[in-house]
Amino acid sequence: MEQDNLQAYITEMAKAASRAQRQIGRASNDVRNQALRHAALVIRDTCEAILEANQKDVRAGKERGLSDAMIDRLTLDEGRLEGIASGLDSIADLPDPLGVDLATWDRPNGLQIARRSTALGVIGIIYEARPNVTVDAGGLCIKSGNAAILRGGSDSVHSSRLLAEAMRAGLAHAGLDANGVQLVNTTDRQAVGAMLTAVGHIDVIVPRGGKSLVGRVQNEARVPVFAHLEGICHSYVAQGADKQQAIDILVNAKMRRTGICGATETILIDEAIAPLMLGDIASALQAEGCEVRGCETSRSLVPSIVPASEEDWSTEYLDAIVSVKIVKDVSEAIAHIQQYSSGHTEAVITTDQNVIDAFVAEIDSAILMINASTQFADGGEFGMGAEIGIATGKLHARGPVGAAQLTSFKYVVTGDGQTRPK
Numbered sequence: 001m002e003q004d005n006l007q008a009y010i011t012e013m014a015k016a017a018s019r020a021q022r023q024i025g026r027a028s029n030d031v032r033n034q035a036l037r038h039a040a041l042v043i044r045d046t047c048e049a050i051l052e053a054n055q056k057d058v059r060a061g062k063e064r065g066l067s068d069a070m071i072d073r074l075t076l077d078e079g080r081l082e083g084i085a086s087g088l089d090s091i092a093d094l095p096d097p098l099g100v101d102l103a104t105w106d107r108p109n110g111l112q113i114a115r116r117s118t119a120l121g122v123i124g125i126i127y128e129a130r131p132n133v134t135v136d137a138g139g140l141c142i143k144s145g146n147a148a149i150l151r152g153g154s155d156s157v158h159s160s161r162l163l164a165e166a167m168r169a170g171l172a173h174a175g176l177d178a179n180g181v182q183l184v185n186t187t188d189r190q191a192v193g194a195m196l197t198a199v200g201h202i203d204v205i206v207p208r209g210g211k212s213l214v215g216r217v218q219n220e221a222r223v224p225v226f227a228h229l230e231g232i233c234h235s236y237v238a239q240g241a242d243k244q245q246a247i248d249i250l251v252n253a254k255m256r257r258t259g260i261c262g263a264t265e266t267i268l269i270d271e272a273i274a275p276l277m278l279g280d281i282a283s284a285l286q287a288e289g290c291e292v293r294g295c296e297t298s299r300s301l302v303p304s305i306v307p308a309s310e311e312d313w314s315t316e317y318l319d320a321i322v323s324v325k326i327v328k329d330v331s332e333a334i335a336h337i338q339q340y341s342s343g344h345t346e347a348v349i350t351t352d353q354n355v356i357d358a359f360v361a362e363i364d365s366a367i368l369m370i371n372a373s374t375q376f377a378d379g380g381e382f383g384m385g386a387e388i389g390i391a392t393g394k395l396h397a398r399g400p401v402g403a404a405q406l407t408s409f410k411y412v413v414t415g416d417g418q419t420r421p422k
Contacts, residue, residue, distance in 0.1 A: 006186070010149075010194040013182050014201035017122045017147035020177035025119045025145035029096035031174050032142055039170025040088040043135070046162065047081055053158035054131065061155050066129065069259025069318040074129040074155055084135045084163075088170075091139045091385035097404040098145045112414040117407040119145035121203035124195045125388065126151045126217060128209035131159035136379075136386040137206070138167040138181040143385075144406040147180045149202065151195060153209070154187035196221040206389045206401065211316070226401055228366075228392035230316040231261030232342040233374045236268040236333045236359065240352035243277050245371065247284045249349055253373040255288045259318045261390060262345050262377035266313060266323045268333045271297070274326050278302055285322060294324035301326075313340045330355045334362045341365055343392040345377040366392050366399040 024032065043050065054076040061074055076084075100117040107113065123146050125137040134150055141148035152160035164183035171178045184191050195202060196217060204224045207217040214229050235253050237246045253264035269278060274297070282292045282302045293308040305324065312323040313336070327333045337346055347369035348359040356370055367377045367390075377400070379387025384402030391397045397405040 006188065006190050006194045007197075009186075010184070010191065010198055011201055013149055013179075013184070014122055014198055016179040017149055017182060018201070020171075020180040021119065021122055021145070021147035023177050024142060024147060024171075024180045025098070027145070027174075027176060029098070031176065032145070033092040035142055035170040035174035035176055036088045036092040036139055037170075038173040039135070039139070039167050040085040042166040042169045043081065043085040043088075043163065046166065047078065050081060050159060050162045051076060051078070053162050056158045057131070057156050061129065064155075066155065067259075067318070070129045070155070072257065072259045074131065074159075076131060076159060080132070084132050087136060087380060087386040088139045090380070091143050091403060094143065094385055094403055097143065097407050102409055109418050110416065111418055114412045114414075115409050116412050117404075118410050120406055120408050122147050122149060122201065123388075123406065124149045124151065124198070124202040124205045124223070126192055126195065126205065126207045126209070126213065127156075128153035128213055129155040130208055131156040131163055133208050133388075134160045134163040134183070135167060137388045138164065140386060140388050140401075140403045140406055142167075142171065142180060143403040146406055147182075149182050149184065149195065151184040151191055157187060192216070193220065196223060199223060208389050224396075226389060226391040226393070226397050228261065228342065228344055228390050230342040231263065231344040231390075232266070232314065232316050232340060233262060233264050233345045233347075233377070234266045234268060234337050234341060235264045235347040235349065235374060236327075236330075236337070237270065237273070237277065237281075238330055238333070238348060238350035238352060238355045238359075239270050239272050240350040240355065241273065241277070242351070243280065246277065246349045247281055249347070249371070249373050250281055251284050251288060253347065253375055254285060254322050255290055255320065256373070256375050258320050260375065261316075262375045263318070264322065264347070264374045265315065265317055266325065266336075266340070268325050268327050268336060269298075270330075270333075271326050271328055274298070275301055278324070278326075282324070288320075290320045290322055292322055292324055295326055297326040298324045316342070330358050334359065337363055337365075344390060345369065345374045347372065347374050366390065 103115045127133040167181040168178040294305040345367040379400035387400040
């Protein structure tokens, strides 16, 4: 499709989405929840067809040489598909994020002021090899009174089409305009550019994908963006940590799913406890198939650790690889994180409250974990039902972006005849 035709195509989709959004935004919470629950039912009823479509995507991805991490993100099974459907039910169970008075106050002149939540509008979601995003994003947009334009990658095209149809069926069942969820029906990469420049038609863009995709979105977008470029997450084992607890947390943080943005990529360990802990930590990780790369000090303690380069400290592996650095104390750990972190998620493992307080006060990443795995950096785990993405910026949304984060607000000022003095 030619660029001019693509731009016109995206514009028409956005206009249809805007019309649908006005209806969805006015609908009651019960009606929006009805759409979500019916979409979940459709997904369960068409499970076999969705999984067959997903197998086409997986086979094609393997033929194209997708990495194991990308194949893992792409793959659906009955358990994951049930998790996707259950996520819609969980979103429906959430409180209504619309029409909420976020703050109210009275002025001396008798004016009553309320800051009230409202939908953002039309949200464009651009993603790769993540068919679950089709449902998570569509569901969160419906719950928050928004409309979604979904541009999935060619990797997940067959899966995403059926999942998008389930979302549209849910809207129609509830008497809502099915164009509240639309899937861009082309894998042409220029469609991304058309969405990024759709000023006045798309209100915000959310990219979910690799560094190249997110970097392109952040560089080219003329529409506001909620995004994170990388998930370079750290886990810091400080003095006062329980060794077995630290091992359990670190193995989970790195190896539960290596291809997600909340996976730990660098482990920092206080030098005072490294001789007592590092060997067992490294052994536990290596037993799970993880390659451990480390600084000179860590290698002097555990010879099986592979030498780390300067590049390792700023690498999001998305694989069974982790880097290890021995630090003097919490101040050096904080300095390392401040230099190399992408601002996504960091964890501290210790019972020393002074260390915890310093870590929380000095580290300004979107999510901080205390004695817990970084893999809890997820909207579902935060009780949001699902997430449309993780935002590491500091404006509007930050951290997991759920239904409440997909709202803006307006001021409602009530008087009884007040006029402003000259």
